[in-house]
Amino acid sequence: MTRLYYDNPYLTSWEAEVIDVVEKEGKFAVTLSQTAFYPEGGGQPSDRGTIDGIQLLDVIEDGGIIYHIHPSKPQSQTVRCEVDFQRRFDHMQQHTGQHILSAVFYNLYSGETSSFHLGEDYVSIDISLPEISDYMLRKVEDTTNDYIYKNLKVKTYIIKPDEVSKLPLRKLPPVADSIRIVExxxxxxxxxxxxxxRSLGEIGIIKIIKTEKYKGATRVYFKCGKRALLDYQAKQDIVASLSRQFTASEGELIHRGEALSAELKNLSKEVRDLKEKLLGYEAKEIIAASSSNLIVKSFDDKSFEDIQLLSKQIVSLGDYVVILTSTFDRKILLAHSGKSSIHCGKLFKEHLLKYNGRGGGGDRMAQALFADVKDLKSFEKLLVETVKAQL
Ligand SMILES: [Zn+2]
Structure with a gap:
């Protein structure tokens, strides 16, 4: 079986003889006399394409043999093969980009590449440095792109194991009779x-996207070629949209964002203060309208957060026991100023389970959440009766 992609990775169309077909679980593993389909290996995903016009499912290598996983059995002895070159060329751009990026990390900072991921979702290398500064990243990115501008040639050739020591290899090859070198x-x-x-110019551009710490090393995410262009286009759209939204130029965007979030923080504080004041008035009204020091009220338009603030206001104004319910949030609370002997948390713990409620609390305040309003109202009724009996 001849691997046509070794000598010419740009070959996309060829004819081959079918050597063998093995059926497994409704799929067919086809071996061919010659193939330009790259099987998964060395971090690079497998190719896609067609055999006799029918889409390949996968290309895998096992024991030195390339298997083309096909949904049907080829109908003729000689088949026509086509590589999906858009996908392949993307892999060529990312993979060659990885070589030069790894080389620059090694040459500038002795950072060795321990693994390489090339997926549809992202491309990354793991560099054996626990810490990479922004300065280092920029230096590596600039140097790598300078090599791309020089359009250096990419050569491949085979050497014998005894020739390995003659080349300044970044990493040692696996033991084999012959070793393929990419220079x-x-x-x-x-x-x-x-x-x-063929030459670095075809990568177009390399952009480092982000880094993260990974097992004592640093994972570096990057994009090459068309992926980098698509990323730039998407980011340009985001920046342009933000510029319109905030009526600010690109250069002013960061400053505008900071100013807006500071303003929002101030406004939120103002709203909180006003709300507290308003709930203070409401607390006084509720107390004035109540004939006993047990205050029971249910709200369908207040959040539980507001109800908590309201209960704080009421108990701060005197010796009151409050039972407040938010049917909106399906929550209830029981609280008092500390003069009552009722232990709110204990009372909740004793009865909550029967009403499918979840919650708890301390001696002066307890709260609970219910799956439905019916249980919530039944629990409220029980609380009112129990508390009344203890007053
Ligand atoms: Zn490679």
Whole structure:
């Protein structure tokens, strides 16, 4: 079986003889006389494309043999194969980008690449440095892109194991009879079986997106070529939309954002203070209208947070026991100023389970949440009766 992608990663269309077909779970593993379909390996995902016009499901390698996973059995001995080159070229851009980025991390900061992920979702390398500063990242990014502008040639060739020591390899190759080297014109030499672009200019651009700490190393996320362009376009759209929304130029956006969040913080505090004042008036009205020091009230338009504030206001004004309910949030609270002998938390704990409620509290205040309003109202009734008996 000849691997056509080794010599020409740009070959997208060819004919091959079917060597073998094995059926497994309704799918067919097809082996061919020659193939340009890249199987998954070395961090690079497998190719997609068609055999005789029918879409391939996967391409895998096992024991040195490439299996083309096909939904049906090929109908002829000679088949026509086509690689989905848009997907492949994306892999070539990201993979070659990874080589030069890894080389620059190594050359500038002795950061070794311990793993490489190339997925549809993201592309990343793990660099053996626990800490990478913003300055270092920018330096690596600039240097890598400078190599791309120089459009350095990417060469591939096979060497024998005894020739390994003659090359300044970044990492040692696995033991094998022959080793495939990917060289970026005198700058980087890596043992690799993947597919790469002919010269660095085809990568277009490399942009580092973010980093995160990972097992004592640093995971560096980046985008190359078309992915970087799409990312730039998406981010440009976001910036333009924010500029319109805040009527600020790109340069003013950060300052405008900071000013707005400071203003929001001030306004929130003002609203909170006003609300407290308003609830203070409401507390006085409720007390004035009540004939006993047990105050029971149910609200369908107040949040539980407001009810908590209201109960605080009432008990601060005298020796009151309050039972306040928010049917809106399906919550209830029992509170007093501390002069009553009722232990709110204990009372809740004793009866909540029977009414499918969840909650608890201390001696002066307890609260609970109910799955439905019917249980909430039944619990409220029980509380009123129990508290009345103890007053
Ligand atoms: Zn490679």
């Amino acid at each position: 970026i014109d005198g700058v980087d030499y890596s043992p690799c079986c993947g597919t790469h672009v």
